Amino acid sequence: MYRQKKYSQFQSKPRWRQPEPEALSPAPPFGSLVETIGIAELSGPAAQFKASARVTNCELVASYNWLDKTAPSIMIPGAPPRWTPLAKPRQLAEDSGVYYRDKNAARYPAHPMEPTAQAVMAMHPEPFKMPVDIVGCGSTIGSLLRFIRGDERQFRMLVEVVGGAVHLIRRENSPTETIPSVRGYGHTFPEAYTTWDAGVRGSASHQRVLRYDFGGLSCIVRHEGDGYLEDKLESLPDEGGAVTSEECSVDALIQGLDASEMKTKSPSHSSPLRSQVGGFLVPQTAVFELKTRSMFRKDQDFLGEELPRLWVAQMPNFILAYHQRGVFTEIEVMDVAEKVKVWEKSMQRELSQLAALLHRIVDLAHASRDGRLEVSRQELSRLHVLEQSPELPLAFSGDMMAKWEDWLDPDGNCRVSGGGADRRGDDAEGKEAEDEFSWAVGDDDYTACSEKCSYCGKCTY
Numbered sequence: 001m002y003r004q005k006k007y008s009q010f011q012s013k014p015r016w017r018q019p020e021p022e023a024l025s026p027a028p029p030f031g032s033l034v035e036t037i038g039i040a041e042l043s044g045p046a047a048q049f050k051a052s053a054r055v056t057n058c059e060l061v062a063s064y065n066w067l068d069k070t071a072p073s074i075m076i077p078g079a080p081p082r083w084t085p086l087a088k089p090r091q092l093a094e095d096s097g098v099y100y101r102d103k104n105a106a107r108y109p110a111h112p113m114e115p116t117a118q119a120v121m122a123m124h125p126e127p128f129k130m131p132v133d134i135v136g137c138g139s140t141i142g143s144l145l146r147f148i149r150g151d152e153r154q155f156r157m158l159v160e161v162v163g164g165a166v167h168l169i170r171r172e173n174s175p176t177e178t179i180p181s182v183r184g185y186g187h188t189f190p191e192a193y194t195t196w197d198a199g200v201r202g203s204a205s206h207q208r209v210l211r212y213d214f215g216g217l218s219c220i221v222r223h224e225g226d227g228y229l230e231d232k233l234e235s236l237p238d239e240g241g242a243v244t245s246e247e248c249s250v251d252a253l254i255q256g257l258d259a260s261e262m263k264t265k266s267p268s269h270s271s272p273l274r275s276q277v278g279g280f281l282v283p284q285t286a287v288f289e290l291k292t293r294s295m296f297r298k299d300q301d302f303l304g305e306e307l308p309r310l311w312v313a314q315m316p317n318f319i320l321a322y323h324q325r326g327v328f329t330e331i332e333v334m335d336v337a338e339k340v341k342v343w344e345k346s347m348q349r350e351l352s353q354l355a356a357l358l359h360r361i362v363d364l365a366h367a368s369r370d371g372r373l374e375v376s377r378q379e380l381s382r383l384h385v386l387e388q389s390p391e392l393p394l395a396f397s398g399d400m401m402a403k404w405e406d407w408l409d410p411d412g413n414c415r416v417s418g419g420g421a422d423r424r425g426d427d428a429e430g431k432e433a434e435d436e437f438s439w440a441v442g443d444d445d446y447t448a449c450s451e452k453c454s455y456c457g458k459c460t461y
Helices: 039-049 103-107 114-123 138-149 188-193 250-256 302-312 337-346 348-367 398-408
Strands: 033-038 056-067 073-078 134-137 155-162 165-170 203-214 217-224 274-279 287-294 317-324 327-335 372-377 382-387
Touching: 033 039, 033 348, 039 138, 039 348, 056 114, 056 274, 073 114, 073 203, 103 203, 114 134, 114 203, 114 217, 114 274, 114 398, 134 138, 138 155, 138 165, 138 217, 138 302, 138 348, 138 372, 155 348, 155 398, 165 348, 188 287, 188 317, 188 327, 217 348, 287 302, 302 317, 302 337, 337 348, 348 372, 348 382
Parallel strands: 073 274, 134 165, 134 217, 287 317
Antiparallel strands: 033 382, 056 073, 056 203, 155 165, 155 372, 203 217, 317 327, 372 382
């Protein structure tokens, strides 16, 4: 999957009490089949999206850090770690330890998308002028794009209509499923070459939330930022680690996080989610994605392989670090914004099909009985759209569900989802159970993988 790198695992003594690992977890059962979607079937509908199958009006709308604490805790707006390369290369230790396929779900298994909604509402107390059609992440949008492009990897994702917006939520076999035999330097390198600023020390990862238009759809997309380049900041953070902007000041955040949000929330079968104000806004132009590779494979087009993911996250900077036995002697810091645009133009057919696929999923979700579906890719050229298993919890806890619905749909036009009953308060019946978010990945070689590709087993040095 599109990688989602987490830095808490780099720290030698994390405060977060890690869940008991599950190396191999059985796949959750499938619901009843609703429809299958073949790639060939998308060619006709895709024709109408040729002009609009590109990202426009992209803006950063929120960000937050996962904090390395025992209880699930986020800091809004947070900040990514700063790029601080070593003055002289030294040999790094190889990655070791326990790594989870989806650390977001491992930290907050019942409602892994809830911090995204909380950060958006805190930084934008007033709803957007235009309705939101899709809320997803780099993993879910990226998985659908890989399906279109013929990548053979399997995946599963949950689909849920909340406030009129279709939410695409990554599904793992278990939130604590681990990756066996992880090797390489994809975790120790950023530990050595990036630094958390004073105001965000104790962070585990930095999450960013974009809003952009694609294929006639208004999309909110969460992705992770590996770090930022200081020379691309318009202003430097102060010693306290907090700077303000016209779009979002710390005072505005405090107002946006009302008293109930500053206290703990208690989703059933999950530790409570806590939030606090801190950090500073980092523009998207300063954020980078990081990849490590062996010098022995330097002739491979690693940037070309990363462009689809960079496009989904609208990531303008890419750092590619080459090593020989753990000594990183060649590091490329690249501005790839123009290359991402060129890639987008060259992928008109595939992106038009992606737009058609997203529209089809949106239509099916709104037409469903309760606004809840699952999308599964178990075959090379077909997706299965299924009913969700009834025991699965709602995407958001009861309190957050009500607030997020009101924010997404302030006029109440979409309060009824998929022809079913009002979704508000369903959660209060105590039906929530620990979420199991994942896809199934085969027993491949994970040596060159990182958490950002979900340890797909296909990466090579």
